[in-house]
Amino acid sequence: MKQVLIAALASVTLSTPALAQKLAIVGGQVYTQTDQGVIDNATVLINDGKIEKIITGTQVPGGYEQFDAKGKVVTPGLFGAMTSLGLVEVESWAGTVDASVDNARISKTGAAFDVSYALNPDSTLMDVSRIEGVTAAATTISYTDYLFHGQGSIISVGADEPLVKRRAFIVLDVSASAAEASGGSRAALWVTLEQLFNEASVLSSVPTADKPWHGLNSRADLPVLKKILAGDMPLVMHASRKSDILQVLAFKQRYPDINVILMGADQAWRVADKLAQANVPVIVNPQMNLPESFDAIGATMQNAAILDAAGVVVAIGMETHNIRLATQHAGNAVANGLPHTSAIASLTSNPAAMFGVSDRVGSLTVGAQADVVVWSGDPLEVTEYAEQVFMAGEAIDMTSRQTQLRDRYMKLHQSDGATPVQYIKP
Structure with missing residues (x-):
């Protein structure tokens, strides 16, 4: 029986x-x-x-x-454009948080960190997200005092073997919060950034362990910066105010091979034509319309619509615990002028193309x-x-x-x- x-x-x-x-x-x-x-x-x-x-x-x-x-x-x-899925469970409980890095001797800048080693496919946030339609996501470190936020991964949400693409991108914060960690001023932040990339660009190869090295970058950081310079790894630059975004565009002009993605971008609507001309895609949270900081003064819920109308490729993203609400945020963007088809693209094909996985997801x-x-x-x-x-x-x-x-x-x-x-x- x-x-x-x-x-x-x-x-x-x-x-x-x-x-x-x-x-x-x-x-x-x-x-x-x-x-x-x-x-x-x-x-x-x-x-x-x-x-x-x-x-x-x-x-x-x-x-x-x-x-x-x-x-x-x-x-x-749906594609979660920028999250820490699989890296954080309860933000107030350190044992479940791999999305924050305070101090690590292996890296001087944070570029060498690799989140693929920390992914937890059993996180309860995976199921919460995917039953709302989120099946893929870009995931990375959300907080660090280092200049770079480490190398992020593209994941299949909830899969036993979640990695779609490891070392898929790297995040660089050039906003006010990053300036505070770089001597307290953007004047120091941008000079440091230039020196780091200049050092990586002039080296024909990474110094081996048997030779002395006293550069600004650690040996572990240098290969990552070389990949960025070659355009093989997207550089996601977090900036919100207009002047910072213009600095990002100037940086892109100095390093045309770098594949720059702009994130945050609260005041991006003010320079939409310039972003379109530079072919820089943007990740935005369309609900950002309050001046939460001086960087966000002038934020508007029409941001995504203005960028899309100018020809900028737009993706919609938000923090990890609320990525399941991405469709609601996209709907609000539609209510504020974003075409419906563009809103669907901002949740699916646009972020996949930004991160170089459009042939798969x-x-x-x-x-x-x-x-x-x-x-x-x-x-x-x-x-x-x-x-x-x-x-x-x-x-x-x-x-x-x-x-x-x-x-x-x-x-x-x-x-x-x-x-x-x-x-x-x-």
């Missing part, structure tokens, strides 16, 4: 989309994030965890398990990893939600610690005979 039951359960499991080698997501409005654009009543064909083809209509070839998406919206999995292009989200409706509306997320073609469990806690206390509440009056997001 026990063997019969096990066999029956196995049969049921193997017939579900979760383990299907060939899967068809049928009949949805599909945002391909490719030259195919948005296709109504389309079917996404998935084979062996990859996007095989997108076809118009609902006629599915034989051999495919089917997931009904009629009347739904289908998008690529961020779109439904043929051959890409089949990270797909089926939404109940417009994903930028707060009353709609991700009904089912597929990662590498497999349907994930749409629960997290938060949903389990919700269900526990909803049951306790209802057992008292009360009817909940608050809105409950499925």
Whole structure:
């Protein structure tokens, strides 16, 4: 009897989309994030965890398990443009925080740090994020007194082996907070930065351990700066006020091969045309419209719309614990002038392209990893939600610690005979 039951359960499991080698997501409005654009009543064909083809209509070839998406919206999995996912659990508990570096002898500047060694795929924030549609993310150190924030990674959110691309980018803060850690002035910060890159550029090779070295960079830092100078590793420069952004553009002009991405950018709308001309993409939080610091004076919720209209490639990003709310923030950007298609791109294809992984994530292009989200409706509306997320073609469990806690206390509440009056997001 026990063997019969096990066999029956196995049969049921193997017939579900979760383990299907060939899967068809049928009949949805599909945002391909490719030259195919948005296709109504389309079917996404998935084979062996990859996007095989997108076809118009609902006629599915034989051999495919089917997931009904009629009347739904289908998008690529969302890309968290700048997070510390997998590096932090509880910010106030040091044992769960690898997103902060105070002191390490291996590096003089922070460039050598590599977050891929610290990633925790079992972080509860992974499930919280991916059931809201976030399937990939750029993750890195969020706080350090060093000039550079170490080498960040691109991850597949919640996967057992999360690394999509290690040593994928590096963050450099050139805002007021970074100036405080560099002698208290931007006058020291920028001179230090120039000297570091000049030193790396004139060296034909990295000094070996058997030779004395007394440079500004440590031996571990130098290979990283050389990769940045060659354009092989994007340099994400954090700046908010106009004058700092102009310094970033001047830096880009002096080092044209460096692949610069601007982050923060609260006053970027004031120099949108210059950013477009320099082909510098921007990561913004469209909700930033308050002068939280002197750097943020003039911040506006129209920032993303103005940048997009000028031709700047825009991605939407925010801090780790709230990256699940990225669609809501994108919706607010739409309410303030950002075109809807641009908002979807800012959550998917744009950040993937910025970080050089657009062939793998961020779109439904043929051959890409089949990270797909089926939404109940417009994903930028707060009353709609991700009904089912597929990662590498497999349907994930749409629960997290938060949903389990919700269900526990909803049951306790209802057992008292009360009817909940608050809105409950499925």
